[in-house]
Amino acid sequence: EVQLVESGGGLVKPGGSLRLSCAASEFTLSNAWMNWVRQAPGKGLEWVGRIKTKTEGGTTDYAAPVKGRFTISRDDSKNTLFLQMNSLKTEDTAVYYCTTGAYEGVWGKGTTVTVSS
Amino acid sequence: QTVVTQEPSLTVSPGGTVTLTCASSTGAVTSGYYPNWHQQKPGQAPRALIYSTSNKYSWTPARFSGSLLGGKAALTLSGVQPEDEAEYYCLLYYGGAQVFGGGTKLTVL
Numbered sequence: 001e002v003q004l005v006e007s008g009g010g011l012v013k014p015g016g017s018l019r020l021s022c023a024a025s026e027f028t029l030s031n032a033w034m035n036w037v038r039q040a041p042g043k044g045l046e047w048v049g050r051i052k053t054k055t056e057g058g059t060t061d062y063a064a065p066v067k068g069r070f071t072i073s074r075d076d077s078k079n080t081l082f083l084q085m086n087s088l089k090t091e092d093t094a095v096y097y098c099t100t101g102a103y104e105g106v107w108g109k110g111t112t113v114t115v116s117s
Numbered sequence: 118q119t120v121v122t123q124e125p126s127l128t129v130s131p132g133g134t135v136t137l138t139c140a141s142s143t144g145a146v147t148s149g150y151y152p153n154w155h156q157q158k159p160g161q162a163p164r165a166l167i168y169s170t171s172n173k174y175s176w177t178p179a180r181f182s183g184s185l186l187g188g189k190a191a192l193t194l195s196g197v198q199p200e201d202e203a204e205y206y207c208l209l210y211y212g213g214a215q216v217f218g219g220g221t222k223l224t225v226l
Contacts, residue, residue, distance in 0.1 A: 035215070037163075045155070045163065045206050047215040061213035064118070097162060102153050102208075105165030105174045 002027040002106050004098050009111030016088050016115070022081040022098030022108055030054065030076035033101035036083050038094035039110075048083070048096070065091075088115045119143055121209050123218035128226050129197045137221045138189040139207030145188035146209065152190035153208040154183055157220075163206065167192060199225050 004027070008020040022034070033056075036048040049062040051072045060072050071084040081098050095110040120142040129135040139152060146152060154167040165174060167183035170190065180196045190207055202225040207218040 037217075044204075044220045045157075045208075045217040047208070047217055050213075050215065063214065099165075102151060102165070102168040105168060107155075107162045107164065109162045 002100075002104070004100070004106055004108035006096060006098055006108045006111035009096065009113045011114045011116065012088055013117050014088060014090055014115055017084070017086045018088065018113060020083040020085070020096055020098075020111060020113070022083075024079045024081070027079075027100070027104070027106065029074060029079045029081060032104060034072075034074065034081045035099045035101070036070075036072060036081075037097045037099055038092075038113075039097070040091070040094045043094075046094075051081070085113070088113075090115050119211055119214070119216050121207060121216045121218040123205075123207060123221045125219070126222045126224065128224045129194070131197060131199055131225055133197050134193065134195045135197060135223065136186070137192045137194075137205055137207075137223070138186065139191070139209070139218050140189045141209055143211070146185060146190045148185065150190070150209040150211070152183065152185075154181075154190075154192045155206045155208065156203045157206065158203045166205075194223075197225055201225055 003025045005023045035050045052059045069087045073082045093115050097110045098108045100106045122140045151169045155163040157163040171183040182193050184191050204220045206220045
């Protein structure tokens with residue numbers, strides 16, 4: 001069974017940084033576009049960003065609220081996706097999910113990030 | 118700023134049929150927006166149901182179907198079951214960006 005497992009969430013102060021990881025099993029990450037999606041408490045889903053495959057240039061795109069602060073990367077040798085979050089704001093508090101591209105349709109269970117002083 | 122709009126809430130009786138829609142502030146939704154639909158139950162991660170307008174995953178129940186309807190993307194549930202009570206989100210692709218709708222809370226009553 002294909003699984004995505006996020007980790008790295010926690011409590012961080014405003015202005016701080018955090019790096020999330022997403023480990024894939026029974027699934028070859030290198031062949032897929034990958035996304036990060038977040039959900040603030042009691043709110044809907046918000047797309048954060050996407051990274052293409054290395055063969056397609058590994059290009060990234062980001063939602064406006066995180067552009068310039070968040071960076072998505074991938075280590076295909078470790079079958080792992082990353083989200084580096086810098087200059088964190090209280091409004092970044094959310095559950096962060098990694099997901100495959102639409103064709104595969106797989107979601108992780110999420111990891112919680114809390115930005116608070 | 119692009120906005121994707123869904124009905125905030127809908128109610129359907131068990132065994133009934135209901136259609137959820139997804140509109141774009143940029144105009145009519147076409148297949149080029151690759152509409153996706155996702156289901157989320159309380160306390161759970163979302164689950165993908167439909168991709169590229171009408172394509173199902175191996176785990177998508179047959180009673181779910183996707184289409185384009187009157188300039189919107191649509192998700193139709195036929196023969197609704199109590200376990201279909203959930204929040205449903207559409208997702209549209211705008212070139213490099215993706216935007217979720219605000220979600221439709223479906224109540225089965």
